[in-house]
Amino acid sequence: MSVNTTNTPRGEQAKLALLEAAIEIFGLNGPNSATTRQIAQRADQNIAAIAYYFGSKDGLYLAVAQHIADIIRDEFRPVIEEIDLFLANSADERDESRCLQLIELSFLAYNELVLKKSNINISRIMSREQLIPTKAYTLIHEQALSAIFTRQARLVARYTGLPDGHINTLIHTHALMGEILSFRLARENLLRQTGWDNIGPKEYDMINDVLREHIRLLLSGLKQHYRN
């Protein structure tokens, strides 16, 4: 893939427009059935521009993945820094409530990321990559997701007393994360069962309340079990 690295304002703007249109079209259609014609039209750019700036349709898809990884990394940088600070400095057992708070913070931040309407196509692309992973998933996982999930598991271990780095701890953390993901990945099921026609601010708040309750119940239950 030979990506043009021009920095002229016009070129930069064209690239960005193509990237954003591509997120939308790839989100709605998947990498195979999305067409470069659709993307170019949505971005108000010429079809040939895709080949020029990104080498090929495939190059554009990978650039989209990189863009998504950047967005997620930026979004989570503050949370990750706070977690690292906590994990580095707090070897004692006093900071339980801070630990719980950080777990809640990072999980609910993830919920916001995937449920935010403006991110709908990003999360569509990511879930499709979970079903049929391509190089794009590797990129997003290694550059963004891995850092988040690794720290979440470490916090869960610290809080509950589950062994740090142990596979069982990873499964517990993954299962808990599943509660968050379900509201995006099984969104349609939720809508049909509740009769909602959308997840707006009111619905979002109800979901968040339930999630917060589940996180606290589960973690305190696990803690009682594994600390003794």
Next chain:
Amino acid sequence: MSVNTTNTPRGEQAKLALLEAAIEIFGLNGPNSATTRQIAQRADQNIAAIAYYFGSKDGLYLAVAQHIADIIRDEFRPVIEEIDLFLANSADERDESRCLQLIELSFLAYNELVLKKSNINISRIMSREQLIPTKAYTLIHEQALSAIFTRQARLVARYTGLPDGHINTLIHTHALMGEILSFRLARENLLRQTGWDNIGPKEYDMINDVLREHIRLLLSGLKQHYRN
């Protein structure tokens, strides 16, 4: 869609072969980028057979959805009958452990359904339908999923004391179901974090143990909270 209703053995066999091949190809590719050529080839049938038996590619996709709904309905019929029996006969409060058992049973049955290797493409199709729902989702939901989830929510209400039919109860149930779904819908994330290269019997057992523990912890926590 004009579906041929021939009942000659050869015709029936051709239809079934096409259906099963279609599940595989639609699972791997999504309804747009899957091609009738691929499906016909995999089924060892002529391309024209698809138009003949199912009217069109779209007709085949809907037939696949119907086939999936049938499979799920058959799989869950016994559980659903047990649940209905329980809900009808046990108005008293004594049967708590039976209630919990049924919740666990139905949730873990769902886990088996989505994780079973032979069903991998069925669950791929279903998750894609959650992302971008088509008529196929309506069909599967109304004919199979709705019956399961409605009863699960009723059991959860019964066990925890949450109000039956209330939206909050539905959200609680959905969130809990999310734990199960995550092992299929975020499977790739799990594999990368654990280093597994597959979810085999050993991994499946570990997952099931964690899920059972979470179900019990969460439901008993909710019960303490809402029963008092």
Next chain:
DNA sequence: GTCTATAGTCGGATAGAC
């Protein structure tokens, strides 16, 4: 009922004008 051949459409990529 089953198949081959093909019509008609749309896809990604590119050559070459400006």
Next chain:
DNA sequence: GTCTATCCGACTATAGAC
């Protein structure tokens, strides 16, 4: 750097032979 025109392959659907 940007765009138009076009090549060529792949797709669905169908007409018509057997």
